[in-house]
Amino acid sequence: MISNNMFSFQRKNHAVNHWLKILFWGWLLSFSVSSYAAQAVATVSKNIVGVNEVFQLTIxxxxxxxxxxxxxSVLDDDFNYxxxxxxxxxxxxNGVVTRQTEWKIAVAAKEVxxxxxxxxxxxxSKTDPITMTVMKSANKSTANTSKPEIRIDAESNKDQLYVGESIRYTVRIRIGEQMSQAALQAPSGDGLNVKQLGEDRQVETVLNGRRYLIITRDYQITANKSGDIxxxxxxxxxxLIKGNRGFGSTLQIPFEQQADDLTLSVxxxxxxxxxxxxxxxxxVLEQQWQPEVNEIKVGEPISRTITLRIKNAEQSTLPNLNLQYPNSVRVYDESPVYGSDDDFTFMTIKQVIIPRQxxxxxxxxxxxxWWNTATSKQETSKIDGLTLSVLPGDPSSQALLPPQALQSDNVEPVATSVQTEIVKDSGWWPWLSLCLAILWxxxxxxxxLERNKPKQLQPSNTAAKPQQLTPVDGMMDALERSQPVLLQSYYQQWLKLHPAHPLNKELDEAIQHVMQCHYSKNKRQFSKEDKHKALSVMQRLNKTTTKSVNVKSSVLEPITPK
Structure with missing residues (x-):
């Protein structure tokens, strides 16, 4: 028994030592990696100094x-420190550990x-070397080096363009001074439209031992007339902020610098x-059909999404996409959606098309x-049409409508992604299951017990089974829930059942008014008065339809077909 206990203790002790070794080597590895990844940077307070002028070296x-x-000791030959x-x-x-060690040294050059x-x-780690210019005296150095450490550069992606074409103009500013009230004025030119693209991009860098802030800004320039501009x-x-900020004695000197001018050939x-x-x-011209079918029934909608993407173009230059559809369909246009992606400006339009016959x-x-400015040639981009075989409408074809068409604008789509979660603690679910089993x-x-009781006479009029909505009730329900596509579907069912109803014209006007309020380019808010007017027409339909059904039901249909 004792030997077994000793053997078990030795195994446990061996396992503990094994894990301690793993933890030690993991810590040592992480320490060595972090040391290897450490970066060293050396900077100076100024690059041009006088002999024996003191400047600060920071490492x-x-x-x-x-x-x-x-x-x-590497400074001994040329510098005092x-x-x-x-x-x-x-x-x-925020969960990130940051470590830093810093040396600040007062340094002065020995010779010119x-x-x-x-x-x-x-x-x-190893720092980069720094080049120093040493003048005869500090005063002469200051006089000869009064130019601030600020530089502005600009470039364009092309200097030849066509009227109406846009180019990208990029400005980069390198700032190595303390500044206040800094601002950048946009480029300008006669016959040019200038617009800033996106937000400024900023990055800090060290060049020859000095820290600089580099700011980049992009402009879109569009030519409105031809010629050299x-x-x-x-x-x-x-x-510029000059002086000793530590004691509050500072001086602000106005500064301005302009990028080089550029001649554009338009x-x-x-x-x-x-x-x-x-x-x-x-x-680029693209389209998408939803659903992708070649056969459809009367009253069923099909959506067409067209996307136009143009490189280096302003939104105002995008064309209006006008399509001439046959009278056998109703078309409802949604408002165009504009945006930008890299160098492209895009426009997306969506159309809901409903066959009428x-x-x-x-x-x-x-x-x-369009004119290809890269090849100086005219080109044509196309998207194909679609031939549909339209079948007669079916009152039960409502189930074939696209799911997105049956959803209200106020209803959020149900997420289809499924996430798997491992539950370690079952919680109160077993108790709830037990209670449900007892109740069952x-x-x-x-x-x-109730079944074994003597049977009693049951009432002759049993409860009626729930029935599907009639076309009129369906139209009223779709109108209340603001579902225009479903409303159109019930309307087509109504027309098939009552092609010669006296209120068909008034109903058609009411339905088209609802659809225009939802899908027209100049769509407006569907008011309570509009809804009340449409509902009143449908309520009158219910009354007249009920009367006609009652009259017809009094006549017996022949049992044997003629």
Missing amino acids: SVDDNVNTNALDL GSPAVSSGTSFV GEFTIPSFRIGA LLRGAKFTGN LAKPADYKGLWLPTEAL AGDITLPPLSIN LATLVLWL
């Missing part, structure tokens, strides 16, 4: 390292000339071009002429 490492790890001020710390923000502060190696460059303005529209003028490097119906194709057994016992 930082994004990790906690030994404060004696920095060797400053003092004892470094060292700081280190660890912060924990160009010198290099060499790289410093700290563990596995001077594009005046973007201008950067602001105030070509006119070719004389032999036909159609709407659309100059661009790329144009049986037969073969051809839905029209669409073609757009009690119900079964009561039912058996």
